[in-house]
Amino acid sequence: xxxxxxxxxxxxxxxxxxxxTDGERVTGVAPSLGHPVSEGKLCHRGWRSHRTExxxxxxxxxxxxxxxxxxxxxxxxxxxxxxxLERVAELRKQGIVPGxxxxxxxxxxxxxxxxxxxxxxxxxxxxxxxLEPGYLESLEALHEILGVRGAxxxxxxxDRCACLLVLENELARVSPILEGKVRRAAKRGARxxxxxxxxxxxxxxxxxxxxxSVAIVFVAEEFGRERETVRAIAQLAQRTGKMGRxxxxxxxxxxxxxNQQGLVDMGLRERFAGTVPVLALGALWTPSMEQAEVxxxxxxxxxxxxxxxxxxxxxxxxxxxxxxxxxxLPAWRLCAEIARKAGQGWSFEQASGVxxxxxxxxxxxxxxxxxxLARGFGAHWQHTALRxxxxx
Amino acid sequence: xxxxxxxxxxxxxxIQELGKTHELHGPRVDRASGQVxxxxxxxxxxxxxxxxxxxxxxxxxxxxxxxxxxKYRYDSAARSVELTRLGQERPKALIGLRPCDLAAIQCxxxxxxxxxxxxxxxxxxxxxxxxxxYTCNEPARQCFCVCFHTGPAAEEGFDLNVTRLASGxxxxxxxxxxxALAVGLGLRPATEExxxxxxxxxxxSIALFPEKATGNKAWASRVMNRVTTGFVKxxxxxxxGKKCFECGGCSYVCPTCSCFNVEDACGAEGECERLRxxxxxxxxxxxxxxxxxxxxxxxxxxxxxxFFCKLSYxxxxxxxxxxxVGCGRCVWVCPGDIGLPSVVEQVKS
Ligand code: SF4
Ligand code: SF4
Ligand code: SF4
Numbered sequence: 001x002x003x004x005x006x007x008x009x010x011x012x013x014x015x016x017x018x019x020x021t022d023g024e025r026v027t028g029v030a031p032s033l034g035h036p037v038s039e040g041k042l043c044h045r046g047w048r049s050h051r052t053e054x055x056x057x058x059x060x061x062x063x064x065x066x067x068x069x070x071x072x073x074x075x076x077x078x079x080x081x082x083x084x085l086e087r088v089a090e091l092r093k094q095g096i097v098p099g100x101x102x103x104x105x106x107x108x109x110x111x112x113x114x115x116x117x118x119x120x121x122x123x124x125x126x127x128x129x130x131l132e133p134g135y136l137e138s139l140e141a142l143h144e145i146l147g148v149r150g151a152x153x154x155x156x157x158x159d160r161c162a163c164l165l166v167l168e169n170e171l172a173r174v175s176p177i178l179e180g181k182v183r184r185a186a187k188r189g190a191r192x193x194x195x196x197x198x199x200x201x202x203x204x205x206x207x208x209x210x211x212x213s214v215a216i217v218f219v220a221e222e223f224g225r226e227r228e229t230v231r232a233i234a235q236l237a238q239r240t241g242k243m244g245r246x247x248x249x250x251x252x253x254x255x256x257x258x259n260q261q262g263l264v265d266m267g268l269r270e271r272f273a274g275t276v277p278v279l280a281l282g283a284l285w286t287p288s289m290e291q292a293e294v295x296x297x298x299x300x301x302x303x304x305x306x307x308x309x310x311x312x313x314x315x316x317x318x319x320x321x322x323x324x325x326x327x328x329l330p331a332w333r334l335c336a337e338i339a340r341k342a343g344q345g346w347s348f349e350q351a352s353g354v355x356x357x358x359x360x361x362x363x364x365x366x367x368x369x370x371x372x373l374a375r376g377f378g379a380h381w382q383h384t385a386l387r388x389x390x391x392x
Numbered sequence: 393x394x395x396x397x398x399x400x401x402x403x404x405x406x407i408q409e410l411g412k413t414h415e416l417h418g419p420r421v422d423r424a425s426g427q428v429x430x431x432x433x434x435x436x437x438x439x440x441x442x443x444x445x446x447x448x449x450x451x452x453x454x455x456x457x458x459x460x461x462x463k464y465r466y467d468s469a470a471r472s473v474e475l476t477r478l479g480q481e482r483p484k485a486l487i488g489l490r491p492c493d494l495a496a497i498q499c500x501x502x503x504x505x506x507x508x509x510x511x512x513x514x515x516x517x518x519x520x521x522x523x524x525x526y527t528c529n530e531p532a533r534q535c536f537c538v539c540f541h542t543g544p545a546a547e548e549g550f551d552l553n554v555t556r557l558a559s560g561x562x563x564x565x566x567x568x569x570x571x572a573l574a575v576g577l578g579l580r581p582a583t584e585e586x587x588x589x590x591x592x593x594x595x596x597s598i599a600l601f602p603e604k605a606t607g608n609k610a611w612a613s614r615v616m617n618r619v620t621t622g623f624v625k626x627x628x629x630x631x632x633g634k635k636c637f638e639c640g641g642c643s644y645v646c647p648t649c650s651c652f653n654v655e656d657a658c659g660a661e662g663e664c665e666r667l668r669x670x671x672x673x674x675x676x677x678x679x680x681x682x683x684x685x686x687x688x689x690x691x692x693x694x695x696x697x698x699f700f701c702k703l704s705y706x707x708x709x710x711x712x713x714x715x716x717v718g719c720g721r722c723v724w725v726c727p728g729d730i731g732l733p734s735v736v737e738q739v740k741s
Contacts, residue, residue, distance in 0.1 A: 002429070003422070003429045003431065003448070005425060018422070018427070020457065027456065028452065028456070028457035030427075030448045031725055033427050033447055034427065040447075040725055041639070041641065041724075041725055042639060042641060043639050043727065044637070044638060044639045046639075047644060050458065056660045176639060177727055180637070180727035180729070183728070183729070184729065187729075374424070
């Protein structure tokens with residue numbers, strides 16, 4: 001029985017917690033007092049993150065559709081992988097790009113290797129179930145205007161900024177942790193304004209005193225529905241000339257559970273929209289998996305050492321707390337197995353090795369490693385567009 | 393009271409001796425974060441006696457976050473239920489419990505065991521426990537035990553109480569089983585001077601509050617009077633209620649909070665477990681009844697409930713002391729900054 005450090009991935013805030021385990025069971029949760037963003041607090045969802053046990057829906061063995069079209073447990077991983085490779089080859093012969101369905105709960109390591117497998121081995125497309133449309137759109141809009149597919153600044157800027165603009169008050173529902181920071185900012189004398197939309201935001205920014213820092217926060221689920229809106233927010237932020245400076249920033253917040261920012265960073269940006277997948281990966285059964293040809297179980301995030309990226313680009317390491325069910329692999333290891341079976345010489349032994357490669361390949365992640373993330377509470381990936389105080 | 397004086401080595405022997413008959417539990421400092429947890433210890437040396445107050449309340453040992461009560465499987469064909477009771481008695485020794493947390497366990501004892509209905513589940517966890525408290529030589533930033541008379545030294549309810557002296561430790565036996573253990577090990581009785589030294593340790597600790605315990609000022613007696621007699625304006629509760637995000641954290645980390653829920657978790661094959669889980673009066677679902685009726689629909693009505701529970705005399709009658717022991721944990725975890733001391737301040741002004 002002991003508490004082990006971890007990261008809450010139920011929204012983009014990136015709070016840290018401890019999970020208490022008793023053998024292979026998770027039996028409790030505790031907040032992390034020293035974490036710079038969550039500062040010892042959790043929201044109602046976070047306080048229940050030890051209650052995710054969902055035994056009814058757990059997948060524990062690979063399933064393969066037989067020639068009659070019935071999904072049956074495969075006799076081994078080998079059989080399931082061979083089956084997968086055959087079907088992928090058939091589809092490609094017919095000129096069809098195979099689809100892979102995966103959940104938004106994948107870690108950075110999982111997402112990176114799945115993307116690589118799809119691109120370089122299977123010639124497939126990856127669809128993520130549970131990727132938040134508003135967040136995706138928001139990041140695309142930020143990328144168009146500011147050149148960064150992510151927040152400008154860190155959530156800690158909210159503790160320092162002189163002026164804080166919150167688009168709508170949905171923040172209290174999505175992240176009491178960040179809303180708490182906003183309210184504390186008001187208490188320490190910062191100018192805090194909840195604005196309802198673009199005109200009001202523009203007005204407020206016009207009134208901004210020359211020297212003061214400004215942080216803009218919005219719930220992406222809400223505002224990202226139209227890319228235009230976020231483009232406008234980004235343009236207004238850019239015009240302040242303060243983005244990238246201390247105490248300033250622009251923060252879209254993901255409200256949906258999962259590694260939203262991390263998967264976008266790893267290049268997995270397609271949402272699942274009903275295409276029939278050849279392969280589905282998941283720890284828990286979902287109706288969308290039903291039509292897949294092959295289904296592989298994967299470990300849950302608490303069952304494998306892996307990193308996750310919060311909405312402010314903080315990359316955090318979450319060690320394994322319990323073991324996955326017998327035979328179940330983390331998604332990255334499964335991808336490596338599939339690649340090996342397909343004749344690729346991938347040699348990843350540990351999640352940290354996957355991360356090392358990802359750090360070389362994924363823009364902004366360079367210089368990070370599991371060793372650096374293990375110190376303190378992770379690290380933010382660097383956006384090149386704004387590096388060294390450049391104005392985008 | 394039998395009082396002994398021991399060296400560090402002898403203190404370790406006492407703990408090791410307890411380890412022969414009990415599971416040892418005590419403070420552990422998480423290496424990476426420095427955060428303290430009260431957990432099962434492999435050996436006496438693993439217990440960090442001097443560590444700060446554990447971040448989660450030791451009540452977990454007797455009233456776990458998730459407690460598995462029983463297992464059952466319903467066979468619908470045979471229309472029968474196969475039922476197994478879970479949870480066996482495991483004698484636990486709590487080593488280095490801080491005085492406020494001991495007072496909290498006494499509250500829980502009175503809640504679960506001291507009323508008309510005796511809670512067997514709690515009793516099973518609690519019955520064979522052995523409690524070794526540890527005097528606080530100085531307060532931490534968040535402490536306000538002195539306002540609720542629970543610290544900085546435990547006065548009753550322990551089996552052994554340890555106080556660090558300039559050289560060695562003073563060991564006070566507070567129960568027959570504590571005394572028997574000490575006598576059995578042939579511990580040396582303390583001198584008058586050593587007993588006096590402990591008194592000075594406590595006095596100095598109290599004197600350090602204004603300087604060290606700067607995080608909280610909760611001079612609660614006047615406020616208890618107001619809360620009890622209903623002399624708090626509704627606007628004040630409303631103001632406090634508006635700050636609550638309904639996360640439940642304050643109840644979970646409070647060493648005296650006892651709200652719980654009972655739920656069934658079922659697997660694919662029809663096998664179910666009945667669980668007792670922590671709950672919180674701040675959550676809307678806590679008082680919601682069938683038909684969606686909720687006597688505490690408004691967040692402020694739920695919020696003031698918690699502070700009645702901590703601060704009113706009517707509640708104190710149940711615990712035989714105030715429901716707050718001054719540990720300060722709710723201050724750490726509240727995203728709305730309405731930990732108990734801040735509420736005391738708001739009610740006062
Ligand atoms: S605010 Fe988000 S990250 Fe923090 S505890 Fe709640 S769901 Fe988890
Ligand atoms: S109300 Fe707060 S300070 Fe008082 S005992 Fe509970 S957690 Fe500790
Ligand atoms: S910790 Fe604070 S925000 Fe959470 S339920 Fe308690 S009073 Fe409300």
